[in-house]
Amino acid sequence: MKLLHFADLHLDTPFRWAGPDLARRRRQALRDALTRILDLAGEHRVDAVLCGGDLYEDERFTPDTVEFVRAAFERVHPLPIYLAPGNHDWFGPQSLYRQASWSPNVHIFTSDRLEPITLAEGLTLWGAAHLKPAGTVGFLSRFRVDRGGVHLALFHGSERSQLPFLPEGEEPHAPFDAAEVAAAGLHHAFVGHYHLPRDAPWHTYPGNPVPLTFGEEGARGVVIATVGPEGTVQRERHQVATVGLRDLAMDVTGCGSAQEVRDRAARLLAGQTGVVRLTLTGELDPRVDLRASDLADVAPWLEALTVRLGALTVAYDLDAIAAEQTVRGQFVRDVMASDLDPELRRRVIVTGLRALDGRSDLEVG
Numbered sequence: 001m002k003l004l005h006f007a008d009l010h011l012d013t014p015f016r017w018a019g020p021d022l023a024r025r026r027r028q029a030l031r032d033a034l035t036r037i038l039d040l041a042g043e044h045r046v047d048a049v050l051c052g053g054d055l056y057e058d059e060r061f062t063p064d065t066v067e068f069v070r071a072a073f074e075r076v077h078p079l080p081i082y083l084a085p086g087n088h089d090w091f092g093p094q095s096l097y098r099q100a101s102w103s104p105n106v107h108i109f110t111s112d113r114l115e116p117i118t119l120a121e122g123l124t125l126w127g128a129a130h131l132k133p134a135g136t137v138g139f140l141s142r143f144r145v146d147r148g149g150v151h152l153a154l155f156h157g158s159e160r161s162q163l164p165f166l167p168e169g170e171e172p173h174a175p176f177d178a179a180e181v182a183a184a185g186l187h188h189a190f191v192g193h194y195h196l197p198r199d200a201p202w203h204t205y206p207g208n209p210v211p212l213t214f215g216e217e218g219a220r221g222v223v224i225a226t227v228g229p230e231g232t233v234q235r236e237r238h239q240v241a242t243v244g245l246r247d248l249a250m251d252v253t254g255c256g257s258a259q260e261v262r263d264r265a266a267r268l269l270a271g272q273t274g275v276v277r278l279t280l281t282g283e284l285d286p287r288v289d290l291r292a293s294d295l296a297d298v299a300p301w302l303e304a305l306t307v308r309l310g311a312l313t314v315a316y317d318l319d320a321i322a323a324e325q326t327v328r329g330q331f332v333r334d335v336m337a338s339d340l341d342p343e344l345r346r347r348v349i350v351t352g353l354r355a356l357d358g359r360s361d362l363e364v365g
Contacts, residue, residue, distance in 0.1 A: 003040045006222040007052030007156070007192025007210035009034060010088065011069070012060040014174045017213065022275070022304045029243055031068060033210045035203040036240045037222055040077050044224055048119060049079060052206070053086020053130070053156030056096055064100050074103040074242070082117065083108045086156030086192055087173045092131065114139050114153060122149035123227065126186070130156060130174065138176045145185035150231040153181070153189040159203060162194055178202050187231030199235055206237075207236055211245040243303050244274040249310060253282035259291040262298050268297040277306045283315040286357070314350050318354025323354070328356045 001124045011030050015023035041049050056065060073081050083106070085091040091098075097108045107125035109115060117125045124147065128139045138157065145151045157174035173193060181189045181202035189203040197207030197220050207220030221239040228234070250268050261280075269276060278295065292307040299305050322332045335349050 001048075001227045002044065002046045003048050003050055003124060003152075003225045004037070004044070004046045004053065004189070004222055005050045005154075005190045005204060005225060006037055006206050006209055007053075007086070008054045008195055008206075009056070009210065010054055010057035010208065010212055011060065011121070012065055013057055013212055014060060015212070016307070018275075018304070025303070026275075029241070030210055032242070033240045034069070034072055036074060037209065038237055039081075040222065040224075040240065041079060042076065045078070046224060049076075049081045050125075050154050050190050051081070051083045052154060052190055053084050054088040054192055055083065055085075056089050058089055058095065058133070060095050063099075066096050066294055069096065070100040070102060073106050077103045077105040079105055080119075081106050082125060082154060084127045084154045084156055085109070087130050087133050087136065089131040090133050094327075105116070107292075109154070112136060112139075114143050114155070116147075117150075120138045122229075123152070124149055125152050125154060125263055126131070134173070135171060136174045138174050138180070140176045140180040140184050140186075143184045150227065150229070151186045153184075153186050154191075156192045158193055159191070159200075159205075161199065162196070162205075166239065188225075188227070188233045190225070193227060196220075197237070197238075199223075204233070204235060208357065210241040210262070211357045214245050216245065217247075244297040246272060246274060246276045247279070248272070248276055249279045249281055251282035252280055252284050252288075252312070253315075255288060256285050258288055261288065262295060265295055269302065271312075272299065272302060274302065275304045275306075276302055277308065279308050279310040280312050281310040281315050286314050286316055287354075313346075314354065316350065318349065318352055328353060331356065 009030055012027060015026045018026060075326055091110050107117060109129045112128055112131045114126040114128045119125050130136045157171035157176050160175050160177050163172055178200055191203050194205045195208040196218055198205040204223055208222045209221050214338045215268055219237050221237055224238060225234045226234045248268060252261055255264060295307045296305060318332055320330055322336060331352055332349055335345055338345060
C-alpha cells in the first residue's frame with residue numbers, strides 16, 4: 001500500500017515577521033501547497049493521504065478557509081484522507097473540522113485514544129486527536145494493538161529524544177518514546193508536530209511542507225511511504241514549497257558609503273530566490289549614512305527582502321575622540337568614567353556620538 005503523509009501546514013499562519021502584503025502572499029502559498037500535495041497524491045496513485053495534525057491555526061481560521069479545505073478534499077474524492085488533529089487544530093466545539101460538510105472520503109479522528117480504521121485486509125491504521133490545545137498525554141502510553149496483521153499509527157506528538165528545551169512549567173504535546181511504537185505492536189507511526197523532518201526506524205516526521213519562519217531549511221515537504229506486507233516502510237520525500245525562506249548575514253566592515261553596502265548586498269543576493277532575511281554585521285564606518293530601508297529594493301528579483309541589524313557596531317576611535325577638547329570629547333570622557341556596564345557604556349557612547357553628528361539612520365548595537 002502506498003500512503004502520502006504530511007503535517008504542520010498551519011493554514012492561516014499570521015506571519016508576524018512579514019508586512020501585511022507579504023504575509024497575505026505567504027498564507028496563499030500555504031493553500032497552494034495543499035493543492036500541490038493533493039495533486040502529488042494523484043500523480044503517484046497513492047491509496048490514502050494521512051495528515052498528522054496542525055493543518056490550520058485554530059485561533060485564526062476563517063469561513064473562507066473552511067470552504068477551501070472542504071473543496072480541496074472533495075476534489076480528490078474517492079481518495080481517502082485521514083486527519084489526526086494536533087494541538088493547533090485540536091478537535092474542539094468550534095473546530096474547523098466540525099464546520100464543514102465533508103465528502104465521504106474524509107475521515108477525522110475525534111478521540112484522544114488511538115482508534116482503528118481498516119485500510120486494507122490485514123492493514124490497520126490507528127489514529128487519535130488532540131481535544132485541547134495543551135496537556136494531551138502520550139497516545140502510546142498503555143496502548144497495545146488487539147488484533148493481527150500490520151499496524152500503523154497516525155497522530156500529532158513529541159518524540160522525547162527530539163524534544164527541544166521547554167520553558168519551566170510547559171509540557172510537551174502528547175510525548176512518546178520511539179521504543180513505544182514497536183512495544184505497542186505497531187509497525188510504524190506517521191507523526192506530526194516537529195517541523196524538522198526525520199526518517200526514524202519506527203516513525204516519520206515529514207516536517208512542515210512550507211517554511212513558516214527563517215531557519216527552516218532542508219528537505220521538508222511530504223513523504224510517500226510504501227508499506228510492505230510484513231509492515232516494512234520505504235519512504236520517498238517530495239518538496240511542495242515553491243518559495244523558500246533564506247537567512248543570510250553580510251559583513252559591512254570596510255564599506256565607506258551606503259552605495260558600497262548596496263553593491264555588496266547585491267553581489268551576495270545574486271542567484272538567491274524566494275524570501276531572504278539579510279542580517280547586517282561588522283563595523284560600520286561612521287561616515288556611512290545608511291538605513292535598513294535603503295536596501296529594500298537592492299534585489300528586485302526576490303519575492304521579498306527583509307533587513308535587520310545583527311552584531312553591528314560603528315567603528316569610532318574612542319580614544320582619539322576622548323582626547324578632543326570638544327563637546328563630543330567631553331561626552332565620551334564622562335561616559336567612560338561612569339559606572340555603567342561596559343556593553344551599555346559602549347552603546348550609550350555610540351548612540352550619543354551619532355546624535356551629536358546629527359545622525360538618525362541606523363540604530364546600531
